Amino acid sequence: DAKTTQPNSMESNEEEPVHLPCNHSTISGTDYIHWYRQLPSQGPEYVIHGLTSNVNNRMASLAIAEDRKSSTLILHRATLRDAAVYYCILLNNAGNMLTFGGGTRLMVKP
Amino acid sequence: DAGVTQSPTHLIKTRGQQVTLRCSPISGHKSVSWYQQVLGQGPQFIFQYYEKEERGRGNFPDRFSARQFPNYSSELNVNALLLGDSALYLCASSLGLKDYEQYFGPGTRLTVT
Numbered sequence: 001d002a003k004t005t006q007p008n009s010m011e012s013n014e015e016e017p018v019h020l021p022c023n024h025s026t027i028s029g030t031d032y033i034h035w036y037r038q039l040p041s042q043g044p045e046y047v048i049h050g051l052t053s054n055v056n057n058r059m060a061s062l063a064i065a066e067d068r069k070s071s072t073l074i075l076h077r078a079t080l081r082d083a084a085v086y087y088c089i090l091l092n093n094a095g096n097m098l099t100f101g102g103g104t105r106l107m108v109k110p
Numbered sequence: 111d112a113g114v115t116q117s118p119t120h121l122i123k124t125r126g127q128q129v130t131l132r133c134s135p136i137s138g139h140k141s142v143s144w145y146q147q148v149l150g151q152g153p154q155f156i157f158q159y160y161e162k163e164e165r166g167r168g169n170f171p172d173r174f175s176a177r178q179f180p181n182y183s184s185e186l187n188v189n190a191l192l193l194g195d196s197a198l199y200l201c202a203s204s205l206g207l208k209d210y211e212q213y214f215g216p217g218t219r220l221t222v223t
Contacts, residue, residue: 034210043114043200043214044153087152096208097143097166100152 004088009105012078020073020104022088030092033064033071037084038103044087047073083108112136114203114215122221123191131186131218135203141165142184143212144176145200153200159184160207188220196222 005023012018024033035047048055048062050071055062061074075082087103115134123129135142141160145153158166159178173189182203188195198219202212 032210041216043202043217044212045214046211049210085152091210096141096204096210096212097155097158097168098145098153098202098212099155100145103152 004090004101006086006088006101006104008102009107011107011109012075014080014108014110015077018075018078018082018106018108020075020086020088020106021070022072023070024088024090025069027068027090028092031090032092033062033068034089034091034098035060035062035073035086036089036098036100037086039081039084044100047086049091078106078108080108080110082106114201114213116199116201116215116218118218119216120219120221122223124223125191125193127191127222128187128189129191129220131188131199131201131220133184133186133201133203133215135182135184135201136213139203139205139213140182141204141207141209142178142182143202143204144184144186145202145214146170147198147200147217149197156186158207165207191222193222196220 034049036044038044050062063072085103143158144156147153155168157176162178176186178184198217200217202214
């Protein structure tokens, strides 16, 4: 399986945008880029996914590099409730078995 | 609608014992997956079941087994427990086999002493 690389941790101020990077240089053409997050003491939660084009939903935006070797999850206005571990995951169309890495722990300061 | 539910919430077992964890998916969801999350790490995939058949298996020993019932609920069994089996066991459900969005339950915290 193609691997992803994320920073271990990031800090943000409340009400400011947050850009969470993910490198996936060995991504294949059929791999979708998924983001999940895990709030403290909860199971992971789906955030967003994309293939080639940038994507927006009510939770976040996903910006995908033109060569697809990296992507960025964008939280437009961080809140204290966004403090979580964010996982970037590659998933091909053969199934939905998620392979989690270490993720990025996002800390939001008031 | 209720989300994914898991029982029990917490469990303490001793080495060598056997344990059964239970999961009820969201109504209408036919796929259930199990993950193990050791403290400080990301979840690791154990099994996926769809329409009562095993559709995927992670790199776990044969001591781990699972099944899915006609109502799509699922059980995860672990035999001959080891200290290293102490973890949060997460269940996730999705509508189908390849749906991109999985819904996770709160997990069962298993402690092996």
